[in-house]
Amino acid sequence: MKVAIIGSTHAGVFAAKEVLAQNPNAEVHIYEKNDTVSFLSCGIALWIGNHVSSPDRMFYESPESLAKQGLHVHMHTLVGKADLVDKVLTINDLQSGEQTEERFDKIVITTGSRAVKPNLPGIDSDKIYLAKNWDDANALKKVSEDIKSAIVIGAGYIGAELAEQLSVNDKQVTLIDALDRVLANNTDETYSDVFAKAYQEHGVELALEQRVVSFEESDQGITVTTDKGSYTADIAILSIGFVPNTSLFEGQVDMLGNGAIVTDQYMQTNVPDVFAAGDASTVFYNPTQEHDYIPLATNAVRQGILVGRNIVKPTVAYQGTQATSxxxxxxxxxxxxxxxxxxxxxxxxxxxxxxxxxxxxxxxxxxxxxxxxxxxxxxxxxxxxxxxxxxxxxxxxxxxxxxxxxxxxxxxxxxxxxxxxxxxxxxxxxxxxxxxxxxxxxxx
Incomplete structure (x- = not known):
């Protein structure tokens, strides 16, 4: 059995390992466009705030360790085309430029998600940072040591943590969100009011119910203009959410409107022998008893394991998630x-x-x-x-x-x-x- 795993953050790593554990004779190939695997991006804010013993420990696997376990690891490799019905992938080596085609018995889509980056004037400024992957983390860590001020856009968990860590490290912080409360999608007012007070006590300026309309570089850094005002700082950080990174598979598998791939309880898509897991896929949300999109590492890990358990035949059903955080x-x-x-x-x-x-x-x-x-x-x-x-x-x-x-x-x-x-x-x-x-x- 020849299996392709497309992407290797959490779902991909756990799927690959479990497929091999359950099927020792399987030929399992991992395709990853970056140079790292298994990055714990939830630790970015903690690293920025100097609470991480070593950034090397923000990975629980490496390409070398996966290879030693018997997996075929292809780093700096981009899957450019995918024929899911015939199980044929067009694979681009980003270092050599070589392009090849490979046919598989099973395909596992674990391409993850990408940070939302709205098409606004000035969005491509090099003073605007993301907080998604290892490269983003390195760039933020490097610049955060020298800056005096920052604008964080998005008051969900990631933005909230970044704003907090920057503020306790003596940076002047402005936290912008289109909603009327911090952590509005994560809490009710009983809790968000407590955190709003804590931000204000630590000097964080809250710019709530404001939508960003443009960015502009200046001698002072970067100016973020909203529909209600303008704010200037050394850098701006986008943390306004994620969307599934699944455009490669559009029209081939069932998806939600945002591109999340719908699977059954065994992580199987509507295409036979094609599976999906992690941020690329839906989850079954137990509180509503419906499919939903909830990108969390904990969901990705469990779904990846289930892919391995069910890769040959439906065996272990997904128990769903409560999005506990x-x-x-x-x-x-x-x-x-x-x-x-x-x-x-x-x-x-x-x-x-x-x-x-x-x-x-x-x-x-x-x-x-x-x-x-x-x-x-x-x-x-x-x-x-x-x-x-x-x-x-x-x-x-x-x-x-x-x-x-x-x-x-x-x-x-x-x-x-x-x-x-x-x-x-x-x-x-x-x-x-x-x-x-x-x-x-x-x-x-």
Missing amino acids: AVELYGLAYASTGLNQSSAAKKGVKTQTVSIQEDYRPNFMLTTDKVTASLTWEVDTRRIVGGAFLSKHDISQAANVVSLAIENKMTIDQLAMTDFFFQPNFDQPINYISSVAIAAASQS
Whole structure:
């Protein structure tokens, strides 16, 4: 069996390794246009902020290590054409210029995503940076050591982290977003208001409900003009989202409107023996019970493994995702899973949300911290569809607990009665996850 893996970030790496693990006699080829594999781009802001021990550790595999495992690794290689029905790829060696055609038994599309870069005047300025891949990270790290100011465009997780890390390293930061709140697509107002206050306390200028219309270089750096004002800094950083990098396959496989490739529960596309995973593909989003586009490394890893498990025959079904994620800004830990009331309304899911605040452990302890916890459920079924937690204390695993509850279609009543331990070092007699579930059950 000859298998082509197109792309080698998370989904591609895990797919290739699992295909070979399940089928030791398979001939597995990885095609990657860049010179690195498995880059953990979620660490870019931490590296910029000097919280990374070594950038070399931001990779968990290398081309050499994959080759030692028995995979055929082709770096600096671009797949220029793909005939998915006949399984023929046109392959361009970017260093030699040589072009070849190869036929395969199976093709795995793990081409990932690309950063959104809108067609605006001045967008090609060399003072505008992205935060997507290894080259972007190196460029940002190099320039960040010398700049005094930066404009970050996009207040989602990536932009939020970059703005925070730059500000705590004594850079003057402006954070621009078209929405009316920071982290508006990730939180509800209960949490975004807390972060907005933290930004302002650290000198970050928030330019919200503003759409960027142009960029212009000047002696002072670069000026970003929005529909409501102009802002000047040494550099600007674009972090306004990602879209699937799948144009090569348009018209050959089923896709969402944004280009995300639709797969079944075994990661198979509508074309036999063609699979897709990671940022190039859809996920099955358990809170809505529908296909969606949610580019996260955790989704990519699991989907890549499933490709390997199902490459010969459908064997292990995808369990779906809750888009569980977390961020830490200015010492405040925030973790969430699934929907909040705002995002549920956009998805057409009728929900109710309750929030509580309490100490995470008894106040007879010498120290404790407040935890804010929210739970969102579907009104008609009482099925849990989301949860969020915020504290100076590490509450990250609480989101994983609620994620598991969503995946297993638990109700607020069931979670309220789920067994959690009590020990004063760690929690209250009623754990805050139980508390918010009890509050939810009592309100509906």
